[in-house]
Amino acid sequence: MPEFTPEQIKEELTAIAAKLLDEGKVDYFLAYERGTVPFKTTPLIARKKEDLQRVWVEDYFAPNLSVYLKEIRGRIGIVVKGCDSRSLVSLIKEDQIKREDFHVVGISCPGQIDLRKLAKAAACEPEELEEIVRKGSEVLVRANGQEKTLPKPQALLDKCLRCRYPKPLIFDTLLPGEYVAPVDLENPGGTDPATFLKDELRGKPFPERWAFWAQQFERCIRCYACRNVCPACFCPRCIVEENLPQWVSPLPTRGDNFVFHLMRLMHVTGTCTSCGECERICPMGIPLMKLNEKMTDDLKELFDFMAGVDLEKPLPLRTYRQEDPNDFIR
C-alpha cells in the first residue's frame, strides 16, 4: 500500500484550497492550523490564498470543523474526517445547511490522540507531555524524562475506537491517504474486544447509577463548552439562556445541571453523531459520551436509526411507526 507523508497531503490540500479561493468558488476555506499549545490544533478560516500557508495536517487535528458551518455565511470549502462528514450529513438533514454551498474535502485520519489518556498513562498533567510519536499500532509518549509505549486503544479517543466510517460519506474531493479505521474492532490488540468499550454502568442498580451521575453533574461548571462545540446544537436561542420563563437556572447546581444535560441530549437526539467533541472539550472531564452513546444505542435498537449516515432516512423524532415501542406506557 502506498504511504503518504503529511507533506504530500498538505501540498495537495493547499493546492485544492488555493484553486477554490482563486476561482472564487468558495469565500472561505476551513482547515486546521498549528495550535499555540503543543499537540493541539486550531481551526483555520482562510479568506485568501496567503492564509493557506498556515495549514497544518501533521497530526492531532481533532476539532470537528462542521460546527462553524452554521455561523459562517457564504460558500465554504471544508476539510472533514470520516466522522466529521457524518455531522455534515446530519446538518443537511436538519435543514441547517445546503449541500451545494459547500466544497467538501475528505482527509484521512489515523485516529485522534486522547491527551487525557496519555497524561494518565504517563502519570502527569496533559500540559507536561513532551513528545508523542505514532509507531504502527502503538503510540510512544515521553513525559518528565520517562518513556512509555501504549497500544492504540489506550492512546486514542474512545470515538476513534468505535470508528466505522474512516472514509468521509460525502465529499467533492478526496485527499490521498489511507482510509482505514485506526483500530480493528475484531482485534484491537492487547485488550479484550468484548469489554474495552463496554459501559459497565448500564448493568448497575439505580442508586449506584444515580450516585455516579449525581457526582458528575455536580462537577459541571456550566461553561456550555459542550453546547458551543456541538455541531448538532444549533438553536438560535438556547433553552438554558431563555429567561421568560427561566427554565433552567444558570447556577451550576446539581439539579439544574441534570436538567441541562438531559435536555441537551434530548435536543441532539437523532442529530448527534457521537463525534465526541463535547467530552473532549469538557474542562471538568465529565464523561458525556456515556450519555450520548446510551442515546445512540437506544436509537439504533428502537428505531434502527444511525445519525449522519443516510441522507434519505427521516430523522427519528420527526417520524413514527404505529408499531413503535409501547410497552413502557400504561
Place this chain on the structure above:
Amino acid sequence: MESKVEPEKKEKSWEPRILAILCRWCSYAGADLTGSSRISYPPNVRILRVPCSGRVDPLFILKALRLGLDGVLVSGCHPGDCHYTAGNYNARRKFVILSRLLEYVGIDPRRVQFSWVSASEGDKFAKIVSGVVADAKALGPNHIFRGEFLDPPAPSPSRPNQ
C-alpha cells in the same frame, strides 16, 4: 414563611405531590369523567392541561423532577385516537428516549410514568393515578436534588409548576 415547615414534621405528614400532564382531548376529559362518575382517586395529583401529548416537552418532565415533585404522569390519547392525527405517536418516540435516559442516569422509572387514557376511561384514570401515587409513596420523597446550596423553591399546592 408558611412553606418552611420543620423537616421532621414535614416527613411525618408527607404526601407525594404528583404532576399529571394531560392531553386536552382524551386524558383531561377522562379525568373529568372520573370526577363526574364520582370515582375517587388520591388528591395528590396536580393536573396540567396541554393541547396534545405531542406538546409535552421533555423539559416539563425534567423541570418537575428538579422542582422536587415526587412523580410525573404524562397521559394522552390512545395510539390512533389523536385529535391531531399523530401527536401521540410523535410524543411516544420522545418519551421512550427520555424514559430510557432517565433510567440510565439512575432515576427510578416509577417516578416518570406514561399512560394512554381516553375520554371514556374514567375508571382507568383513577386506577393509574392510584398506581402512580402508590409508587411515589413506595419510593419516598423526591430527594434527588436535596442538600444543594440552593434548594428549589417549594411548589405551592395550588401552583405545582411554579
